[in-house]
Amino acid sequence: MAATFELNDDSVVVVIGSGAGGGTLSNELAQKGVKVVLLEAGGRHEIEDFSNDEWGMFGQISWLDKRTTSGSWRVAKDFSGLPAWIVKAVGGSTVHWAGASLRFQEHEFKVKSIYGDIPGANLLDWPISLAEMEPYYDRAEDKLGVTGTHGIPRLPGSNNFRVFAAGAKKLGYKDFHTGNMAINSQPRDGRGACQQIGFCFQGCKSGAKWSTLYTEIPKGEATGNLEVRPSSQALQIQHNAAGKVTGVLYADKDGKQHVQKARVVAVAGNSIESPRLLLNSASAKFPDGLANSSGQVGKNYMRHMTGSVYAIFDKPVRMYRGTTMAGIIKDEAGNKPERGFVGGYEMETLSLGVPFMAAFLEPGAWGRDFASAMEGYANMAGMWLVGEDMPQEKNAITLHRAEKDQYGLPVPNVHFDDHANDIAMREHAYKQGSAVYEAVGAVRTFRTPPYPSTHNLGTNRMSEKASDGVVNKHGQTHDIANLFISDGSQFTTGAAENPTLTIVALAIRQAEYIAERMAKNEI
Amino acid sequence: MSKSVMGRRAFLATTSGAIVLVAGGNLVIGGNGAWAMSTKALTGDEAAMLVRMARATYPHAMLDDTIYGKVIHGLDEKAASDPALLRSLQEGAATLKDKKFETLDEAGQEAVLKAIESSAPFQTVRGECVVGIYNNPDVWKVLGYEGPSAELGGYIDRGFDDIDWLQDA
Ligand SMILES: Cc1cc2nc3c(=O)[nH]c(=O)nc-3n(C[C@H](O)[C@H](O)[C@H](O)COP(=O)(O)OP(=O)(O)OC[C@H]3O[C@@H](n4cnc5c(N)ncnc54)[C@H](O)[C@@H]3O)c2cc1C
Numbered sequence: 283m284a285a286t287f288e289l290n291d292d293s294v295v296v297v298i299g300s301g302a303g304g305g306t307l308s309n310e311l312a313q314k315g316v317k318v319v320l321l322e323a324g325g326r327h328e329i330e331d332f333s334n335d336e337w338g339m340f341g342q343i344s345w346l347d348k349r350t351t352s353g354s355w356r357v358a359k360d361f362s363g364l365p366a367w368i369v370k371a372v373g374g375s376t377v378h379w380a381g382a383s384l385r386f387q388e389h390e391f392k393v394k395s396i397y398g399d400i401p402g403a404n405l406l407d408w409p410i411s412l413a414e415m416e417p418y419y420d421r422a423e424d425k426l427g428v429t430g431t432h433g434i435p436r437l438p439g440s441n442n443f444r445v446f447a448a449g450a451k452k453l454g455y456k457d458f459h460t461g462n463m464a465i466n467s468q469p470r471d472g473r474g475a476c477q478q479i480g481f482c483f484q485g486c487k488s489g490a491k492w493s494t495l496y497t498e499i500p501k502g503e504a505t506g507n508l509e510v511r512p513s514s515q516a517l518q519i520q521h522n523a524a525g526k527v528t529g530v531l532y533a534d535k536d537g538k539q540h541v542q543k544a545r546v547v548a549v550a551g552n553s554i555e556s557p558r559l560l561l562n563s564a565s566a567k568f569p570d571g572l573a574n575s576s577g578q579v580g581k582n583y584m585r586h587m588t589g590s591v592y593a594i595f596d597k598p599v600r601m602y603r604g605t606t607m608a609g610i611i612k613d614e615a616g617n618k619p620e621r622g623f624v625g626g627y628e629m630e631t632l633s634l635g636v637p638f639m640a641a642f643l644e645p646g647a648w649g650r651d652f653a654s655a656m657e658g659y660a661n662m663a664g665m666w667l668v669g670e671d672m673p674q675e676k677n678a679i680t681l682h683r684a685e686k687d688q689y690g691l692p693v694p695n696v697h698f699d700d701h702a703n704d705i706a707m708r709e710h711a712y713k714q715g716s717a718v719y720e721a722v723g724a725v726r727t728f729r730t731p732p733y734p735s736t737h738n739l740g741t742n743r744m745s746e747k748a749s750d751g752v753v754n755k756h757g758q759t760h761d762i763a764n765l766f767i768s769d770g771s772q773f774t775t776g777a778a779e780n781p782t783l784t785i786v787a788l789a790i791r792q793a794e795y796i797a798e799r800m801a802k803n804e805i
Numbered sequence: 806m807s808k809s810v811m812g813r814r815a816f817l818a819t820t821s822g823a824i825v826l827v828a829g830g831n832l833v834i835g836g837n838g839a840w841a842m843s844t845k846a847l848t849g850d851e852a853a854m855l856v857r858m859a860r861a862t863y864p865h866a867m868l869d870d871t872i873y874g875k876v877i878h879g880l881d882e883k884a885a886s887d888p889a890l891l892r893s894l895q896e897g898a899a900t901l902k903d904k905k906f907e908t909l910d911e912a913g914q915e916a917v918l919k920a921i922e923s924s925a926p927f928q929t930v931r932g933e934c935v936v937g938i939y940n941n942p943d944v945w946k947v948l949g950y951e952g953p954s955a956e957l958g959g960y961i962d963r964g965f966d967d968i969d970w971l972q973d974a
């Protein structure tokens with residue numbers, strides 16, 4: 283049975299955000315007998331509430347609170363009020379995610395040592411290695427039921443994949459398949475197999491795709507150690523004179539404010555809200571915000587080098603039939619500086635429905651040329667390009683000077699400029715992506731610019747030294763022993779891979795650490 | 806658009822793009838008489854001009870004017886309680902009237918719109934159209950998109966991998 287805890291119960295761990303990081307951490311702690319209150323800003327919408335409706339689902343559960351943008355990135359022009367596509371609901375962005383679940387490569391944990399000094403890039407090695415992460419990757423893959431790992435068969439290839447794979451083969455690529463997906467290819471863990479519905483971004487109606495909403499969270503609740511409070515947005519983390527955090531001020535669905543006392547606080551609001559919350563929690567003792575002695579809170583915002591290639595053929599493809607992202611070419615993922623940039627990128631199949639295609643294919647475009655592209659929709663194939671981007675200190679989440687949200691708190695501004703390395707990589711990726719489709723007869727290809735960021739990373743980064751970053755190798759803030767960061771904002775650098783498997787692996791590892799320290803009364 | 810006129814009948818009358826819009830008072834009538842809409846805030850002439858603008862912005866010969874009319878109808882409803890929006894739409898219609906927009910061919914119309922591309926009236930109509938047109942199930946059918954599939958059991962048994970023209974597949 284789901285637990286309920288008193289507001290003044292100061293023995294609980296308060297987790298903020300119920301997505302990949304916070305949802306996993308909450309369950310892992312609850313399984314170990316630790317009492318958890320999980321505060322989630324969004325509502326609780328179960329599978330029955332999902333619909334195969336792109337704009338409908340977007341409007342229902344996206345984080346649409348006011349945000350501003352700046353910088354030379356194209357998103358600031360195309361989607362100035364929507365820098366990121368993040369879910370505000372129980373389950374967080376794991377409700378909308380596509381399920382691509384990849385491990386980082388060994389070198390991606392130590393890029394400063396390997397890439398050297400790149401002008402303008404604030405590179406740093408992670409304080410952990412792939413070898414240390416491997417057992418946790420194993421557990422994360424098992425938890426998510428990742429295809430192509432642990433003897434779980436891969437998904438069958440859809441039309442969109444078959445075009446992609448045929449092009450890859452023609453081009454001489456070797457390492458391509460239907461991916462490592464957190465989508466059941468056969469029934470597993472009480473959930474059925476993928477029905478190839480094709481609306482993975484709208485919430486999986488069959489539950490085949492892993493989401494904390496219907497895995498971690500109910501499992502945690504079943505222990506009797508976890509209370510989930512939906513529609514409860516954390517506004518401020520409070521601390522005592524000794525500099526330990528003591529509780530979280532939050533607003534309930536009616537806007538009424540409460541303080542939940544806490545023994546430990548773990549922040550997992552994704553990489554825009556997590557640093558914003560630390561900055562908005564500034565006090566006389568911590569005038570620059572909590573855990574910010576390094577000055578790195580909110581800095582080094584990464585969003586992956588991204589872009590898409592769509593191609594029109596003279597015969598039908600019907601890419602929308604089947605999983606949204608089950609297809610990958612990995613040949614470009616390694617670090618091969620001879621291509622003119624450091625780091626690498628993945629090519630992953632991607633399909634959008636007509637409503638989203640119209641908005642995203644070429645944002646702002648209209649006229650005959652655009653209309654004729656839409657008329658080619660049934661004959662279209664598509665892929666997403668995702669690669670390592672360079673952390674830059676000036677790319678940052680900051681508090682807006684004038685704009686306030688519904689609680690009177692400063693809204694976040696998201697500043698981003700592409701690094702020269704990002705631009706060179708994108709150019710290469712567009713060229714290769716187009717070549718894949720041209721190899722099998724594409725009559726027209728499109729270089730689609732980045733969507734609002736789905737991979738938001740790095741704004742509370744992990745570092746060996748307290749002066750270089752915000753958290754240590756366990757996600758524990760360098761400054762405050764009982765304050766943790768449990769989402770992708772911990773990432774020291776971004777790697778080429780989709781981030782969620784790593785977020786989950788870090789959360790599993792962090793839960794062990796927190797439970798151990800609590801047992802030893804060290805926090 | 807009153808439901809009775811804007812219903813199924815409109816779609817039975819599939820026509821080419823060459824529809825003559827007849828406007829007068831607060832009524833817009835498709836050239837073949839198959840559909841009509843009455844407006845709340847805009848005049849019939851203004852609404853008819855905006856329907857032409859919508860079509861010229863996303864020109865699909867295979868789409869009936871009804872599709873574009875629906876979007877302008879939605880804007881008219883909003884404008885009834887939003888004076889700033891109404892002024893903007895009126896301004897847009899007046900600009901096109903000055904240019905004798907209805908007499909121009911497609912390329913001529915595109916050139917006129919290009920010149921006002923960054924104006925508020927154009928961006929308002931464009932923004933409304935890009936959702937209003939492409940989020941319309943009747944348009945999906947024409948473009949060959951099958952829409953929601955969960956109720957039908959997904960595509961697992963309905964052709965998710967049925968491509969038959971790939972040599973390597
Ligand atoms: C369309 C889409 C497709 C994606 N596909 C993939 C993929 O294939 N593979 C992959 O690896 N990743 C994918 N991602 C990214 C993936 O969803 C994220 O990396 C992951 O969910 C991030 O986990 P998180 O815990 O950091 O944040 P989230 O999962 O976003 O969860 C954050 C939660 O915190 C809540 N919150 C924020 N602030 C507060 C506050 N102040 N108080 C209370 N609650 C708060 C939010 O409402 C939200 O529920 C995709 C994302 C999207 C949008």
Ligand code: SF4
Pocket residue numbers: 465475476477478479480481482483485486487488489490491604605606959
């Ligand atoms: S394609 Fe598969 S994973 Fe995606 S929504 Fe459908 S059933 Fe779920």
